[in-house]
Amino acid sequence: MTVTLTVNGADHALEVDPSTPLLYVLRDDLELNGAKYGCGLGQCGACTVHIDGKPAFSCLTPVGAVAGRRIRTVEGLGSAEAPGLLQQAFEKEQAAQCGYCIAGMIMRAQALLDRVPDPDEAQIRAHMQTNLCRCGTHMRILRAVRRAVAMRKGVQAAQEVRP
């Protein structure tokens, strides 16, 4: 069956079984290897991507269910050459240990920043709770999210100052 996926703004027509998890299609067919397979059970968040702007576990999302919907992966936020805000913040805070959870963490955090301009500590913690880091770098991850919030405020302030 042909399924048309819209990933990071680009359309892809794929010949797949519609019950295949979106994660497999992203990694195996589209070679977007940011999202990771952690548990395959919706328990760790390593596979987090956005579907129509909301964070979702791609390991439990049948690809047929998201045909024609907006999918965003960590690759859509920036590249190694031009990293996005959260990517820069994660790098600055050295938030990755092995890095396996980080794409999911960033996508999870991005969903919060998209919705709440200036989240407080409690909001950040409650929102990030879904995602696990087996290396235990949660404190650095939280710092990175806070840094991204501060960076964005800085950028906005600078823009307001400029005529």
Add this chain to the structure above:
Amino acid sequence: MKRTRWAGRAMGRWAVAGALASLAGVGAFLGIAYRSDLPAVPTPKAADFPPELVSRGAALATIGDCIVCHTADGGVAYAGGRALATPFGTLYSTNITPDPEGGIGGWSKEAFKRAMRDGVSRDGRHLYPALPYDHYRRVHDGDLDAIYAFLMTRPTASAPAKANDLIFPLGFRPLLAGWKLLFLHQEEFTPRPDRDAEWNRGAYLAEGLGHCSGCHSPRNLAGAEETGDSAYSGGVAEGWVAPALNGSSPAAIPWMADSLFTYLRTGIDGRHGAAAGPMGPVVHGLSRAPEADVRAIATYIASLSADRPRAAPKTPSPPDRTAEAAKASPAGATLFAGACAGCHESGAPMMTQGRPGLSTVTALQLDRPDNAIRAILQGIHAPTGPAGPAMPPFAASLTDAQVADLAAYLRSRFSDRPAWTSLETAAATVRKEDSQP
């Protein structure tokens, strides 16, 4: 002219008489409605209470689940402020820490007991029956003493009460006196001599502090629990169906005391499913309550459906009709394979740990699809901590139409009962509620 005046005067007289009569009525009513304030007392000190009394109170308060309603999300325990949605508007729970201003620090034991039994605040105001005083009337005096001791030894929090938001005219509290006149007649619990001690203990806890029928019985238009044959015939709590616990229990496999105990203690039973929605906090409490009390509650509740026919079910084993269901709902079959099978298909890792198969899960046997839809959209939050049963939410990945396809598939595969209708609308309703702040 004369006549007119007379007539006018007569009418005036009738009006005056009518007004007097209704004033008398109002007066009589206010007479019933009026409750005096009880004097504020100096806040008792923690040292005033023997530790055994406090710990007994702690166990009883756990069974009563006081903390659930009287704590806001992320708030201080027992400081109140949780919004309680009712068909009559939103109530906010109050601060029951021993703070003299915002809490019950100035309440004497008598004031506390009056609140628990008559639903009257220390200052004489009527309390709304969201506080289940209709159940607490059954509680023994000594147990109320213990709960008082427990609450008075909690850390104080100075949270002031939040204003309720009720439909007109229910903000006028004296009206509650009328409600009480009609519905508040419960008596202190007396054991049934024809039952053993465990059953009686369970009945005492379930009917009193546990207030199980508060959710598991239907309510009338005035919001009072229906009794008699309707008791425990199922109700609604926060949009979830609270299944019937009497002979009309929809459980695929009848509840026995043992399986109920496992369920109440751990949040899951291999033959019935996991505690979800508002049952989660109940299980959270009971997982910490004295084991013998939880066993007693299980014994009592299981006895309520003892008259349910236990003859062999129509099909020898619980239904699992893969092929028929796939034919009835092919889209649902695809979604199940991609989203659910990793945990719920036989042979999946979770299933080898003794988790219940979907054909025994009560949510799929109910007349209404609400619980199944809520579990799919919102997931299940482990009620007893990280090791408890949990399910991820699918609200972000599945549309309402897809949730409907999936629910239709589940129903036809795992239940013998009639297909659900209006599934997409039901999914949309739940989703809308969730998106409200």
